[in-house]
Amino acid sequence: MNHIGIVSNNLNNIQRTARMLQKKVKNSSFFVHHPRQLQQNNLNRYDLLITSSTYIDDVLQQTDHSTKIAVCISEAAENQVERLLQINLDGYLTPNMKKQELIHAINMMLQGGVYVHPVFSTTLLQSYRTYVEIKIERPLHLLTKKEWVVLEHIANGSNNQVIAKKMGISSSTVKNHISSIFKKFGVNNRTDAVLKAVKNNWIII
Missing domain, CATH: 3.40.50.2300 (Response regulator)
Structure with a gap:
């Protein structure tokens, strides 16, 4: 049932x-x-x-x-x-x-x-075209694949619980990923992490 x-x-x-x-x-x-x-x-x-x-x-x-x-x-x-x-x-x-x-x-x-x-197909297609037309250049080995995904979710305004839900992982694992991102980027908060990634064309928002 x-x-x-x-x-x-x-x-x-x-x-x-x-x-x-x-x-x-x-x-x-x-x-x-x-x-x-x-x-x-x-x-x-x-x-x-x-x-x-x-x-x-x-x-x-x-x-x-x-x-x-x-x-x-x-x-x-x-x-x-x-x-x-x-x-x-x-x-x-x-x-x-x-x-x-x-x-x-x-x-x-x-x-x-x-x-x-x-009815949402046009928006979906436009988002895809925007994504493929913008070249994202990420330095090799800076972050793991999951850390990049977490960073993208942060850039979209998601909190830890929402990120955990989307990725199918625990909130504590999300916190660990975020701490790792901060350390690798040399920043202390989400805003600075996102700004650094956007300025370097590592993510799009």
Whole structure:
């Protein structure tokens, strides 16, 4: 049995949607939570969590890497699409998805796939083109592969818990990577580490 949580402040509409999904998605139970209830619930008990861009950071902070997470991006949050795509979530949904689209997306995510609604394809393509057109030159052996990934997440504004979630490692391991980056860069804080990397064209933000 799959347990699926939906975090939303629009409880009436979402509860109706949850009841519909309960009938259509096999072997799955749906639970709706108001954002104020987040800290009162163990979110790690869910196989899949669906929330809006408003609450995605709170959800990420309270879950570990075993929970699949999808974000529903409204038109008002379109300026966040590129940032959200970089988080490497399990699903990118829209509020106006048709019933069959939503059912298909949920089944795909539960089976280990990543669902990206076609409306975000242009942004995804533009981000890819920007990435390949900018030549990143990194000195050999300065940082390990994982340290570069941690640094990129820091540059995108992620805290240690979110980085741990994205990379599937513990928060203490993230701290060790960050300490190593500071030592190798000769800096004392995140801002200086990111500035040094950007100035030397080692990362793009």
